[in-house]
Amino acid sequence: MKHALRITGFSCLALTTGCADKQPNTFIFTADLPPDFAYRAAVYYVPAPGETCTVETRYNKAPVFNREWRKAYKPDSEIVIHRTRMGCPLVIHRIELEINSAYGKDWSDISQDSANVVIRDALEEQYKGVFSDAGESIFYGQCQWLFRTSGRPRILRKILDCKKTNPQGKLGRGRPFSAYTVDQLPGKTVTMKIRLAREERPYMEDTWVKVPNGWKRCMGENFEDSYAFCFGNYQDFSAFQMPDGRKCTIYPGCTE
Structure with a gap:
């Protein structure tokens, strides 16, 4: 009887170990x-x-x-x-x-x-x-x-x-x-x-100008100018439209 119990115990232990190892x-x-x-x-x-x-x-x-x-x-x-x-x-x-x-x-x-x-x-x-x-x-x-x-x-x-x-x-x-x-x-x-990151930045250099309360978009040659690089002109700026439809002059605050 003790021998049978010992064998059964070993079988259960082996089964348990096998499950644990899976x-x-x-x-x-x-x-x-x-x-x-x-x-x-x-x-x-x-x-x-x-x-x-x-x-x-x-x-x-x-x-x-x-x-x-x-x-x-x-x-x-x-x-x-x-x-x-x-x-x-x-x-x-x-x-x-x-x-x-x-x-x-x-x-x-x-x-x-x-x-x-x-x-x-x-x-x-x-x-x-x-x-x-x-x-x-x-x-x-x-x-x-x-x-x-x-x-x-x-x-x-x-x-x-x-x-x-x-x-x-x-x-x-x-x-x-x-x-x-x-x-x-x-x-x-x-x-x-x-x-x-805490701050956002322009995707392309020389297209926006940093001002104390945000960024202003350079005008470029005109509104047909898709790139509108500043090219040294930091006086003429462009309005732009936010995704929600607002007309803005500065990002991110929209109005100065």
Whole structure:
């Protein structure tokens, strides 16, 4: 009887250990973004190591997360690591990210920039993202609004420009980015943390003039001049139209 109980105990222990060792097949991607910002994520896969099968690009992509980000946005996305499509075992390869925000109410009053997460079977240590004891890895970036005018009415448009930073906010080269190995991801959380620059700046140099309470748009040759560079003329300025229809002479305050 004792021998039988001992065998049963060992079997239960082995079963329990086996269950504990089985890693989840998902991880969480999330983002800490400025107000009124949202991300859109497309996840791509490649055949798992050792597989000779191939899958067309249109079939190796997971459903896009936050596709309709202006209507419904969820910061947490549960992402599958291994999946099978068309009979081919696949493994996650990269996440292509859009950082989006709207500066007006019209459907076209939006702008976006990109970010990326790369996943490989192996990486040099210097390129691998690091996870905390709590299972979270954070990568950082900063976005800044750039403004310009377009069209004969000179309507103000805004462009989002995002760069990667270190944890202290120092700007780096390129877009926000991080990289991991496949075996780092099961059950973990990857967070993209983006801050917004305090000041906006003109999209093109020598088109606006900084004044004490904002920026004034150089006239250029006339309203037909689509670029309207200042070219040393810092006396003649142009009115412009805000996205909401207001007629303004200074940005961002509209009236002086």
